[in-house]
Amino acid sequence: MGKNLQSGGRLRPVDLAREHGLSTQAIRNYEEAGILPAAGRTPHGYRTYTALHAAALRTFLALVPGHGHRTATSIMRAVNQGSTEEAFRLIDESHAGLLDDRRTLQAVESALRDLEPGAETAPAATSGPGPGPGPGGMFVGPLARRLGIRPATLRKWEHAGLVRPRRDPRTGYRVYDEADVRDARLARQLRRGGYPLEQIAPLIAHVRAAGGLEPLAAALSDWHGRLSARGRAMLAGAAELEAYLRELPENG
Known part of the structure; x- marks a missing residue:
């Protein structure tokens, strides 16, 4: 020098x-x-x-x-x-922090790939206790069966902010709309990847802010760019x- x-x-x-x-x-x-x-x-x-x-x-x-x-x-x-x-x-x-961020991004992308095409929208489901939840909604039982998890797991995810079901005004039962089903499916995939709830919650919040999975593609591309x-x-x-x-x- x-x-x-x-x-x-x-x-x-x-x-x-x-x-x-x-x-x-x-x-x-x-x-x-x-x-x-x-x-x-x-x-x-x-x-x-x-x-x-x-x-x-x-x-x-x-x-x-x-x-x-x-x-x-x-x-x-x-x-x-x-x-x-x-x-x-x-x-x-x-x-190490950068590597963790890369792994999180890979997990999100993997979870999105594993979601079935067009599966963001849940069909109306009226099976369950009491009257049906109405068009585009699902009760906790049918949704849990569809995802292969227990109803208690969905309630735990609600407590962690991963899903935000509304309450049926007549029965008080939880009703999961299309966005809730989408968030629950994404949470299930990330949990299968070994991610704890406290790491999943901000990712799902990002999906909500993006307006769904499809607009999230641009955010993921930007995420790649920032990590690089x-x-x-x-x-x-x-x-x-x-x-x-x-x-x-x-x-x-």
């Missing part, structure tokens, strides 16, 4: 700030947070930085897109304190961090 970064001349806070479109106050804040090594001081008490500080700033800004501001801050603080193992642990946790972008950002951040580690005093 040529001469060691530490051998560069003095830099003012404004020199670091201008390169990245930041304020000088942001530079001072980064130093106080441990993102940058401690600055030198002139006889008059003004901060002075070196090319090493510039490299630390570039590394931090490269880490943020892949790891987030908080984790990137913790990584840089650990590195600057000489705790590289802690920094590596934080990086490993971010990669995060993975590439992690690679870019790793490259900057490796260069910075080679220039630290203990490694120089």
Whole structure:
């Protein structure tokens, strides 16, 4: 890489700030947070930085897109304190989180593929206790049989927010409409994939917000794109961090 970064001349806070479109106050804040090594001081008490500080700033800004501001801050603080193992642990946790997100996305896509074409719409079902639920609705018993689960499971899913049946005004029985049947089918597939209810609930909320399974395709494509972008950002951040580690005093 040529001469060691530490051998560069003095830099003012404004020199670091201008390169990245930041304020000088942001530079001072980064130093106080441990993102940058401690600055030198002139006889008059003004901060002075070196090319090493510039490299630390570039590394931090490269880490943020892949790891987030908080984790990137913790990584840089650990590195600057000489705790590289802690920094590596934080990086490993971010990669594990990305892998979990990928697996969740795969589970959702697998669950959607396993749903029968056109099965979002449930036929009217009048079998069950009391009068029928009306067009497009199902009572808990028929729906449980259709899904191959127990009625108690549906009630548990309701408590967890996975399904939101209405109550028949005449009988008080739960009535599951087309959207509830869709959500119950998706929940069943995800449960078969080993996902706990607390992870399934936000996914079903996403389906509801998208307006069903069909509009969700665009959201899944966007999800893929965001995960890929995060993975590439992690690679870019790793490259900057490796260069910075080679220039630290203990490694120089």
